[in-house]
Amino acid sequence: MSPLQTLYQSTTAEPTSPGSKxxxxxxxxxxxxxxxxxxxxxxxxxxxxxxxxxxxxxxxxxxxxxxxxxxxxxxxxxxxxxxxxxxxxxxxAPPLTDKRLIEDPSRGDNQFVSSDTESSKFDIPTAVDIKLSEVNAWKFREFRRKRHHNHHNNEAHPLPE
Known part of the structure; x- marks a missing residue:
């Protein structure tokens, strides 16, 4: 039973006897x-x-x-x-340096639901919490690729380390 169902059952009054309460x-x-x-x-x-x-x-x-x-x-x-x-x-509110502002501590190891299952291609994907390291890896992949390429060609780095 979900917490909302428990709350709903505890707040709704069942008529036990006729007449006004x-x-x-x-x-x-x-x-x-x-x-x-x-x-x-x-x-x-x-x-x-x-x-x-x-x-x-x-x-x-x-x-x-x-x-x-x-x-x-x-x-x-x-x-x-x-x-x-x-x-x-x-x-x-937690301080701006708190990790809880970025990641949900109760998320566990959620994975994306593959589209091969019962869902069709028009379904909205399930909302999951993506790890910050995965977001950064995807967002900065071009920067890393350029940096890696420049490093091997002995060129200056795009940004100082």
Whole structure:
């Protein structure tokens, strides 16, 4: 069983008994409470003080807080997204000289799947991690060939050693 299947089975609830579960009730009550609090907040923010006093509502915070509270929430969101999360990312990232940035330590000895098997010529090849030494050997083969040729002809090397 894959880890995703295990995670899916552990997070999906199987109905064991008829009726509502306490989690569902708490979720609905929380949703209603947030809706009521939002309506009260918007009413307090937009209804003029004179109308509130005429309705008998005299004890409420200053309207200044109607602007400050959303501003504080936005600042917290921007601070978290712009400073805290990038800082954590930089702190947890391995150094640039770490070999894990180039090679996958869990790759094992993966080989390319040959096209002679069940796959057709139109199939996308399986993704595998190629060793860095193999990449360098392929990428710099022309340079090595020229260097080897020049070395045997007693010519200067293309690049100093």
């Amino acid at each position: 306490s989690v569902e009730v708490y979720g609905f009550v929380s949703w209603v409470a947030c809706l009521v609090a939002g309506v009260i907040y918007l009413a307090w923010a937009f209804i003029p003080d004179k109308c509130l006093r005429e309705m008998g509502i005299t004890y409420y915070p200053s309207k200044w807080w109607a602007v400050v509270i959303p501003t504080i929430f936005l600042l917290i969101i921007f601070w978290t997204a712009g400073v805290v999360l990038p800082s954590l990312s930089w702190a947890l």
